[in-house]
Amino acid sequence: MQIIGLHKNIYRLSQYTLSQEKLDDHRKRYENSVKRWELAKKQGCDDEFCQEHSGISRATYYRYKKNIKKLADGYHPPSKRPKSVNKPRWGESEKQLVLRIRRENLTYGKAKIAVILKRDFHKTISESTVGRILKHLQIKGLVIKSGSAMRMKRRRNFQKGHAQPWTYKDYKTMKIGERVQIDHMTVTKNGISFKHFQAWERKSKYLAADIFFNAKSRSAKRFLMEFIRKCPFKVLSIQVDGGSEFMAEFEEACAELDIPLLVLPPSSPKYNGGVERGNRIFREEFYNRNNLLADSICGMRAELSKALNKYNTYRPHFSLKGLTPMQYIQNNLLKVAA
Numbered sequence: 001m002q003i004i005g006l007h008k009n010i011y012r013l014s015q016y017t018l019s020q021e022k023l024d025d026h027r028k029r030y031e032n033s034v035k036r037w038e039l040a041k042k043q044g045c046d047d048e049f050c051q052e053h054s055g056i057s058r059a060t061y062y063r064y065k066k067n068i069k070k071l072a073d074g075y076h077p078p079s080k081r082p083k084s085v086n087k088p089r090w091g092e093s094e095k096q097l098v099l100r101i102r103r104e105n106l107t108y109g110k111a112k113i114a115v116i117l118k119r120d121f122h123k124t125i126s127e128s129t130v131g132r133i134l135k136h137l138q139i140k141g142l143v144i145k146s147g148s149a150m151r152m153k154r155r156r157n158f159q160k161g162h163a164q165p166w167t168y169k170d171y172k173t174m175k176i177g178e179r180v181q182i183d184h185m186t187v188t189k190n191g192i193s194f195k196h197f198q199a200w201e202r203k204s205k206y207l208a209a210d211i212f213f214n215a216k217s218r219s220a221k222r223f224l225m226e227f228i229r230k231c232p233f234k235v236l237s238i239q240v241d242g243g244s245e246f247m248a249e250f251e252e253a254c255a256e257l258d259i260p261l262l263v264l265p266p267s268s269p270k271y272n273g274g275v276e277r278g279n280r281i282f283r284e285e286f287y288n289r290n291n292l293l294a295d296s297i298c299g300m301r302a303e304l305s306k307a308l309n310k311y312n313t314y315r316p317h318f319s320l321k322g323l324t325p326m327q328y329i330q331n332n333l334l335k336v337a338a
Contacts, residue, residue, distance in 0.1 A: 027071050030064040037061045045168055053168075090125065090133055097121055098133045099142055107146045110134060156242055156263055162255035163247075166239060166262045166271065176203045176332055178236040179262065181275035182224070184215050184245065189287050190295040196282065197223040200275040201233070204332070205317050206325040207278050209308055211300055217248040224253055232329050235259055242266055282307070 036054035047058050056064065101113050108116075110131040117123040117130070137143045158165055169179070184197045197220065198209040208227045212219040228235055237260040240246040246263070254261040264271050286292070286307045294300040312325045320328045 027068065030068050030071070034061060034064050034068065040168065043168055044170065049168060088132070090129055094123065094125060095133055095137070097123065098130060099137055102134065102137070102143050109146070156247075158263070161247075162251050163261040163263050166264045166268075171202065174202060175236060176329065177201065177231075177233045178203075179239045180235055180237070181272050182220075182238055182240050182246070183272055183275040183279065184220070184243075185279045185283075186215075187211070187283075187287055189292065189300070192295060192297065192300070194297060194300070195219065196279070198275055198278055198282070199223075199227050200278045201325075202274055204233070204325045204328045205274075205320060206232070206329065207308060207311055209278075209282065209304060211297060211304060213297065215243075215245045217245050217250045220245045220250040221253045224250060228257065232326065237262060239264065239272065241269065241272060281311070 033054050033056045037050050037056065040050040040053045045053070050061075051057055054061070097117060098113055101116055102108060105112070110127045113134075114125055114127045114130045117125050134143065138145065156163065179202060181200045181202070182198070184195050187194055187196045194211045194213060195215040196209060196211050197215075198207060200207055208231065210223050210226060212222070224238075238254060239262040241264050246261075251261060269276055286304070292303060294303050314324060316322045316324060317328075323331070
């Protein structure tokens, strides 16, 4: 038998090409982290924020910069894979049992399957091991992901719409009405369930709120238009989280009103801390009241209007040196007029 192969230089070229692709992957990873750090630094952020924004420490930032220079000279970082890896602690029999249970119960996860293995088959296998078996079966195409499993949220596309990604800005440089925070929460009281939308202004601590049957973008738009109409100051910009209620009609309304809309990065409620704190205040001081007897949306709106008036005109704020939000806004308007 005659075995015919390619010229040895072809294989050498293939190995070289693969090594260059790996170099590009390393270079991209280093450059992305370094660029995020330097971008935050240009905006005047401190090292703590730069570390949080880029995902690397200050020492790692300088090490990555050094590695980028090395990569330009053909340096290839060594593999971080350990020399010895743990072998699977499960065999074919365990795999077949997990496969059988999962095919009979398509929505069961590792926790339920581990209990069934111990109860019905006297097999004591940890949840994590069952999870590894399920992952192995999924890679082999023997099982598919459950339809009820949690899905990753899609990243928002900022190229076509009016919304823009949130960027850091120093609180001290902001004006009244800039970066008004809007959010919503679900409330159940007196047998009715509804969505509580709320807006919070950073400088004056002014709050506006309303309730709706659902949290769709149409409800968010109605809340925005009513807030703009009654607001005692000009709304300069708005910031929201990435929820679907702040897309579609809500985003279109912001575009029509020519109000910049800033969207927070995923899993970052701390940047919306003011309105989150406002949600807590109304849960504790309004919805938890024993004498709140309203059992309809209209009745609850009337009571909410009274609570908002008390918050904005009666409740003192220590961060405002004892002033109420409306007193702070009026004092600020007098300064501007003078």
